[in-house]
Amino acid sequence: MKILVCISKTPDTTAKIAFTEGNTKFDENGVQWIINPYDEWYALVRAIELKEKDPSTIIHLVTVGTADAEPIIRKALALGGDEAIRINSNSNDSFFVAKQLATVAKEGNYDLIFTGKETIDYNSASIGSMLSALLDMPFVSLANKFDCDGNTATVRREIEGGEETCEVNLPVVISCQKGMAEQRIPNMRGIMAARTKPLKVLEPFEASATTSIKKFDTPPAKSGVKLIDPANMDELVRLLKEEAKVI
Amino acid sequence: MVIVYIDQADHQIKKSSLEAMSYGAALAKQLGCEVAALVLGTVQDNLADLGKNGAQKVYHLKNESLNTLDVKVHSSLIATAAKNVNANVVVFAHNINGKAIAPAVSVKLEAGIVTGASSLPNTENGFVVTKTVFSGKAFASIQIETPNKVIAINQNSFGIVNYDHNAIVEELNIPIPASSIKITKVEKVEGEIPLTEASLVVSGGRGLKGPEHWGILLDLAKSLGAATACSRPVSDSDWRPHHEHVGQTGIQIAPNLYIAIGISGAIQHLAGVNRSKTIVVINKDPEAPFFKAADYGVVGDAFEVVPTLTKAILKMKSTA
Numbered sequence: 024m025k026i027l028v029c030i031s032k033t034p035d036t037t038a039k040i041a042f043t044e045g046n047t048k049f050d051e052n053g054v055q056w057i058i059n060p061y062d063e064w065y066a067l068v069r070a071i072e073l074k075e076k077d078p079s080t081i082i083h084l085v086t087v088g089t090a091d092a093e094p095i096i097r098k099a100l101a102l103g104g105d106e107a108i109r110i111n112s113n114s115n116d117s118f119f120v121a122k123q124l125a126t127v128a129k130e131g132n133y134d135l136i137f138t139g140k141e142t143i144d145y146n147s148a149s150i151g152s153m154l155s156a157l158l159d160m161p162f163v164s165l166a167n168k169f170d171c172d173g174n175t176a177t178v179r180r181e182i183e184g185g186e187e188t189c190e191v192n193l194p195v196v197i198s199c200q201k202g203m204a205e206q207r208i209p210n211m212r213g214i215m216a217a218r219t220k221p222l223k224v225l226e227p228f229e230a231s232a233t234t235s236i237k238k239f240d241t242p243p244a245k246s247g248v249k250l251i252d253p254a255n256m257d258e259l260v261r262l263l264k265e266e267a268k269v270i
Numbered sequence: 271m272v273i274v275y276i277d278q279a280d281h282q283i284k285k286s287s288l289e290a291m292s293y294g295a296a297l298a299k300q301l302g303c304e305v306a307a308l309v310l311g312t313v314q315d316n317l318a319d320l321g322k323n324g325a326q327k328v329y330h331l332k333n334e335s336l337n338t339l340d341v342k343v344h345s346s347l348i349a350t351a352a353k354n355v356n357a358n359v360v361v362f363a364h365n366i367n368g369k370a371i372a373p374a375v376s377v378k379l380e381a382g383i384v385t386g387a388s389s390l391p392n393t394e395n396g397f398v399v400t401k402t403v404f405s406g407k408a409f410a411s412i413q414i415e416t417p418n419k420v421i422a423i424n425q426n427s428f429g430i431v432n433y434d435h436n437a438i439v440e441e442l443n444i445p446i447p448a449s450s451i452k453i454t455k456v457e458k459v460e461g462e463i464p465l466t467e468a469s470l471v472v473s474g475g476r477g478l479k480g481p482e483h484w485g486i487l488l489d490l491a492k493s494l495g496a497a498t499a500c501s502r503p504v505s506d507s508d509w510r511p512h513h514e515h516v517g518q519t520g521i522q523i524a525p526n527l528y529i530a531i532g533i534s535g536a537i538q539h540l541a542g543v544n545r546s547k548t549i550v551v552i553n554k555d556p557e558a559p560f561f562k563a564a565d566y567g568v569v570g571d572a573f574e575v576v577p578t579l580t581k582a583i584l585k586m587k588s589t590a
């Protein structure tokens with residue numbers, strides 16, 4: 024089986040969110056970068072677990088990013104995966120990115136394409152769904168359990184107020200979330216091995232962007248907390264009813 | 271024309287879809303065009319009533335097989351329907367199904383898409399949609415450059431508007447492609463309010479010390495008719511089910527009221543709840559970071575404060 028895992032670089036979860044150039048660009052000053060947690064903890068690790076069960080499995084990683092994404096892709100390779108592809112673009116238009124990934128996916132003839140459920144920076148949750156449309160493959164979103172038997176995948180996914188298990192034939196695109204796999208950290212052997220794993224760099228394929236970011240804003244700060252005497256919960260109830268009007 | 275995809279669960283139209291309907295109607299008014307709803311599958315609701323939420327027309331593709339989601343099937347039907355009725359803007363709720371379908375529809379319509387939209391677009395100069403980014407820590411204004419457009423509106427960010435007309439219902443006749451997904455099991459959490467649809471949420475953290483202490487939280491939730499949530503360590507330790515985990519790596523929610531009990535307010539937790547309209551924090555540590563993000567705070571022991579609050583709510587409800 025051949026698996027493609029889509030990897031994205033995102034700011035660390037504690038990064039200060041600020042903007043520059045007249046609020047048109049994310050301020051990368053002092054920002055630590057990580058593998059998008061959904062891509063790492065769930066998509067990549069589940070692929071690795073599948074390879075541990077069936078060593079003939081081949082895992083390729085792909086990212087759309089400029090040279091500064093290389094430490095991230097190397098870190099992903101340290102966790103597992105056989106080789107990586109980086110498409111040299113820093114676009115943040117979902118369609119453009121999906122088109123790049125789809126081109127790689129088509130050429131590589133993968134049985135399984137894993138993405139994270141969304142990135143923690145743009146929160147668009149769009150890439151998996153777009154990829155499935157571009158590749159004309161079925162798509163199962165928000166998967167929290169995945170197994171494969173021959174050509175049939177069994178996937179459990181989140182639905183409104185519960186979960187649903189389904190069977191679908193490969194090839195298929197899956198977006199992954201909590202539950203898929205146990206988090207792990209790279210070990211020394213993995214880190215050493217990652218240094219020599221192939222990392223191919225491709226120039227972006229022809230595609231047009233469909234959106235552009237005009238500006239960023241940060242939400243207005245809260246005006247300050249109103250403290251209520253713990254002995255006087257009637258007062259809290261009154262405020263929630265009459266001032267906040269939420270109950 | 272603006273067309274709004276109406277999503278359902280268990281034959282019932284979802285609240286988030288009614289919000290999307292009202293959003294679509296407001297957008298159509300702004301653009302000076304018509305607005306219709308698109309319903310796939312069979313629902314119990316009277317479809318003409320979608321007029322009350324702003325629809326002028328309802329297009330209905332009535333077929334049992336569409337009651338469960340197959341993104342490939344749903345997205346191709348929605349794209350075909352949009353083309354057939356000449357819709358150039360398609361609106362979705364940014365809920366579980368909307369997130370799965372909308373991007374595929376945008377590819378099929380060659381439309382630029384903004385998901386997680388937080389307000390109506392600015393159409394004075396182009397078509398600029400504001401969305402939440404960085405898990406609610408910022409907003410981005412995004413210009414859609416293509417003639418066709420897809421927008422998925424955040425849950426609980428656009429109120430349901432009431433109109434006093436009914437919609438005209440028209441059945442659509444589009445051949446339905448075979449599904450490649452076979453559902454083998456459905457597990458629903460009985461009697462619980464889905465977290466993402468809830469307007470009131472009560473949430474607990476490690477401060478509650480163990481699963482055996484959740485009773486006071488559940489009582490409070492029950493008194494309010496609220497859904498329940500928790501912090502990540504709580505679900506990681508299996509004190510509560512995973513689907514209750516909110517935060518950057520869990521679910522992001524934006525209820526009208528979020529009550530946090532014994533949660534410190536770590537940045538990754540706040541990322542999942544900071545869009546809530548009103549936040550109440552109950553914590554025994556006055557220095558807990560959560561107080562900085564709160565509207566109302568109670569410094570005290572949860573084991574005393576929470577039962578007192580529940581009593582106060584029941585008292586208010588019985589006199590109201």
Ligand SMILES: Cc1cc2nc3c(=O)[nH]c(=O)nc-3n(C[C@H](O)[C@H](O)[C@H](O)COP(=O)(O)OP(=O)(O)OC[C@H]3O[C@@H](n4cnc5c(N)ncnc54)[C@H](O)[C@@H]3O)c2cc1C
Nearest residue numbers: 475476477501502517518519532533534538539554555572
């Ligand atoms: C990459 C990454 C992603 C993460 N994602 C998430 C996420 O999605 N969601 C999330 O929640 N966390 C997430 N975390 C973890 C996060 O950093 C915090 O560790 C976590 O939110 C803390 O949970 P807590 O507030 O329940 O526990 P604690 O931080 O231990 O806080 C417990 C609080 O309870 C209070 N308390 C104790 N006893 C009482 C009492 N009797 N009455 C009242 N108050 C009391 C204490 O004062 C304290 O403030 C993530 C971390 C990382 C590194």
